[in-house]
Amino acid sequence: MVSRPRLPEDRMLVEQLRLQLGNIGSSVIPTILLALLLVWVLSNEDNALAIRAWAGLTILMKLYLAWDAQRLLATEISPEHARRLLRRKMVINVIDGALWGSLAWAALGSTSVAGSVLVVAVLAGVAGSSMSSLAPIFPVFVAFGAAELVVLGARLWTLDDPAYNGLAVAAVLYTAALLGQARNGSRAARRAIGLRFENLELIERLRVETEHAQAAHRAAEEANLAKSKFLAAASHDLRQPIHAQGLFLEVLARTKLSADQYDALANARATWQASAEMLDTLLDFSRIEAGVVEPQMQVFALQPLLNKIENELAPQADAKGIVYRSRETHAAVRSDPALVALILRNLVSNAIRYTEEGGVLVACRTRGNKMVLEVWDTGIGIEPDQHDAIFREFHQLGNAERDRRKGLGLGLAIAQGLARALGQTLSLSSVPGRGSVFRLTLPMERAGLAEEEGARKAPGAARGFDLHVLVIDDDESVRTGMQQLLSAWGCTCDAADAIEEAQTLARARPPDLVISDYRLRELRTGAEAIAALRAEFGAGLPALLITGDTAPQRLREARATGVPLLHKPVLPSQLHRAMTAVLSGRELDSSFAPLDRRRA
Template structure:
């Protein structure tokens, strides 16, 4: 027993080290991504500044040309109408020179050129005015003779030479800043991908240790009945560990996912876009793994409790067909889900989770043919059968397919697919709902899973197809954001701002109450973390803010710990819970549906 305890202790220390190292790497990636965004924004501002200087130089040039054109026309005709371009150029020139002086005040070299330019412009204006005076007082011959002396041409050439030199200097600065921006993005994104890969590898090492430990425990249970109590305690300890580890990893992973989405919305080069897409794939894989681990821990800890009601299978199966049809078509498989009017008594959300895992497994392990899902009545029961024409399961592995991390292998050379947790979740949920599950399979001919559900006395009409309402995506809203962790709060605020919304952020419920009172109108949406490390949690804060405004403000609760948040928020209307790490596109679409008045 002491040797076993020592082994478990070593197991816990190694995994704790892996989790801490992964969290630190993700925090570094988050920090670097923030620096990259700020640097990109600063460089973009400098580039815009250079463009403004060039536009100001062009405006000065245009005004001088208008003055030249107007003076020549008046000298030749003597008509006041030809002075309009001259007067327009004079009217705009002083303001344009002031704007130019303001724009290049931080550039000593350009400021020196501007002083010379101002002297030349003043000299040329005096020459133009002198020509007009000669035309008005002496006559056209005197004015033309003054022009023919060539002093004005020389001055104007010097003016345009100065303008061209200054514009070329700004163009050179602009090109250098663009190169700096590109180099910075390439460098930072390569570092981010490298660190993200290292974090994934550390997490996979932890999972391999988990797999080896679970295998050893299963063997010990079969061999020694007297160790059951010790193994049960170890499993409960591991569940608590996985839950805590998932929560700790969710926070930086959530921030990184939002920053990744914000970066993906920028104007980036093709290589950088490829890096961002690869980073998103890694984040999605890590998010799916953490969610699977947390689901197992929640089921085993008893947090998930079934809510039995009458479930119309036709509606449920129709929605599953919509969900999985694109995946089946992507592998050129037929997905056959037969309509039914049967009803059953069970928890609809948990039943959906079971069927989703079965369909996902069937598609994953079927290379050709079809997947079918059908319901049939057998006395007081409804049998739901999910069949495929896939690779099948060897007979010696049928008893192990519901174990954590176990994956059916037909040969040593096969690549690993998924994480081996889907059927483990199915097994736990069917036990929780008291649903008998059966499986039959033949290698190379496919597999069939059956669920025996309690039938309900239910009369159904054929399911109607619901056409989703597509929001206009035109409204931008006022969003109050509350999160006590600065890095997560900044990342969330940056993503929402880049999505076009006005965001005001608060670090505590007290600060949120002060911020909301400064608005003349109520916010359109409240986005709050659930665990605020304060006297109020996110749900309680939302209720207090609604009472303050006497208005049911739509709300979004973000949480990295689903152990308490779901039951607490289930009774709140106009409130949806997103578990971290949040899918950025889903969060953005949900907020826009709220703003467009579309039911969520």
Template structure:
């Protein structure tokens, strides 16, 4: 093809085309340059330093180096730079270039092709701003949830301690029924707050899986004990089909995932049954939760994994939860690299599954048994909380379980009482946020210094702000969230003191 024919064809191309001779002088420019830059072809051909006068001043050195490299025989594609149009406006362009070789092998120079990408950069900027706005909104949501959760946890925490203390006293049948109803209400509130804590911990990035060999049969046994009563109350047939295999997973995370899936299955199944089973496919185990519930239409099967999304619950019936369970399932499963799958048909039911690698060994993580010791006889515990009701409730519970308590609402007061006590504390419990900006971790550190040894510490918090959670996790103390179940707290104390192992 002759150079004249080439120029005729190139004159009709949409992109801004140029031909540079081997000595770097411009030989030809097509008319598209005027559409993109406002400069005519004649103006370009007479520019002393074409095309650098059209390039944004901050990008000229880079384009000069690119042209030098091109004239040395290189080629390239889609390199971005800014142009400064004749009217002063700034736009974005992307250049591609190739060496031009004649039919006899002689070097004819370099051809450049420049495309206007201003629209693409505008779209990228809009996307970046939208991402920033979304991240701000997400942080605002986390702060709101943290504040609301903290304020709700304070009264629930005190009520929970008092109920646990009352339950240890003799009472008539009517009183026991009232206590049971109070526990049911507390459990519902606690479930919502637990979900908020889970989301906040995931947002904070402090959830790190600790993998071990988990026995499926033991996990199913624990789940059956936890959910059989609820299934009976709903008149549903709940069945487990265990297998004698171990999977590689974080026991606590896997248990939480299956608890959420089971709770959802029972919640959305009015009649029939819920089945939990496990099948093996090669080196993987697939744990499945089947239900004969309402089913999920295909267009909603992605939406149900979004936070606060619920099917067929416009009135926000709290008996169906807060809409966080499946969002937690998806995010926690992702932490373990375990795929979550869903098969469902409206009116016939659903099957949720999680796929896990089969463990090569058999080191089972033993679940904590519900019959762990709840006796604190002989234990001396230091306690600090700046709210009188919270402090009194915690003292009441610990003493009801036989423990000796050294308590105060200030760090100085607690340290002085520890110094005056004939028996030093074996463990310290502190509310995370104290008066005047002090923290529970500071109080525990002060008690440890006073007794001259590192005793176990428990931080109790109603805070779900991701930054606060990360700070508390870094303190080296056991972190538990309000409202705390009395039996769970006592069990944790005994575990930390070595009286009941975590595998007991």
């Protein structure tokens, strides 16, 4: 058993003194009334003066004790002075006990038998009452009880009567019994005081721990916010040059090149594509955090989606020498096919990455009115204590060296976030060393299928535009790349780096389309630029916003403008498709982004 820490003795004594002092006030009025009653009942010609003197001294002593207790309670009793105060209390209670015992000298032998019985009964009652009020400090009660007993016993002995002598012996025995009870009462008081301080200590410790937990929670929130801000800033700064690079590569691809140059261009475009996909992954995660992913629910068949994922990822499994299988299904579900495809792609990619032998199986199982998509693998498995951790952002198993070929550690975090956006659950079962299975539950649709949305194809290089475009971007390389690409598509183009310059160029040559970066100089935005231009040239002026921001707050702000939004780095085919949609008056999802890019 672990022993509880004991309260320091001097501190314990202070609390005992305060407890005992607090008991005095309640006995003042009963003492005054009792003294006056005894004067009235016991007084006669022989003892009137002695009894009245006794009553006056007793009342004065009780008033002094009450005043002294109130004075001491109003001050802070320091542990250093507690011992001295204890000795003082013992002296005062010796006087008080002797004063009560002197009642026997004033009344016994000069009053009737009934009066003598009353005196002894009063003194016995006073001793019992003092035991309860003085018990918190046992030595103080001993001082009071011993003084009263000695004075009373001396008077009984001097009366030289066998009955009084027997009464003296009984008083000794009664006092001894009271001492035993007083000792028990003192121990109980000490335990109560110790327990009270333990509770206070526990409360204080709980308060401190709560403050520490709250501080740690605030620090974690601040760290998470700082992480999000850093990722957003880093992503934005990286997207600018990568976006410009993609534009220049597209322009370069339209020039005459040798075979070796075409090979080098293909490698450069593949590298650009890999960088863009990593940034898209960060954007997907930021969009989920921002809460701007809005599922577009529809009924669709699962098999075409499974075929598409298999066509994309089976070559990766073949390259590792493992088997990739997906079971045929005729099931249809109601959900967002693009989001379900992204979840499944992340789960399958993860399974292939962590499987070295055996294979990966994608299957569907019916459970009531639900369809469960399952991704099985025979990989390394996941320890039970890691089941929650693997869904945290940037958490990877077996990649302490942060090999970029193993991704960023966001796939499962994105998959779980998208599952929540769909209102569904993503669960995991795993056996370390034998493999894992991830399950996504979707509502099954037994009715007829809605017509599937036709695949959106990028226009051929021969198809161009006959229009004037105003580009607004504060990055010179992006402006140059956009001008060259739009010129290759048959557009004439003006480029500005600020709102005022854009207005000047537009007045000289009104644009048919405005393409603006969202974040401009001096904390201004492309939304402001488009609003200013529409105020001059009409609310129907077609416009597109392009942003490299991934901060959740920025994403929400950009989305709230209602202007179609593209995310850097923008694929040229995606830009062409967006321009076509805006110019033809077709609605374009205002959060057009990598999540949607994967629909194509």
